[in-house]
């Protein structure tokens with residue numbers, strides 16, 4: 001998948017930044033490969049990811065953005081949203 005710097009999700013432009021993400025402060029998470037900030041409409045993805053790994057993380061973060069922008073996130077607990085985001089990584 002070609003790396004794009006902007007993508008439209010639910011009619012809104014979302015910025016995609018390819019960068020080095022900060023270390024995780026969550027003991028259960030080793031490395032953060034992507035994150036999603038709905039308030040600033042920004043997805044960040046580890047700049048070293050390529051190919052299938054890149055596509056999976058992009059789809060994962062796009063799912064979080066879609067859930068956040070739509071307001072459906074208000075209805076989901078975080079564990080369920082995370083499980084669904086993992087499901088959204090693959091066809």
Ligand SMILES: [Zn+2]
Pocket residue numbers: 060064082085
């Ligand atoms: Zn997630």
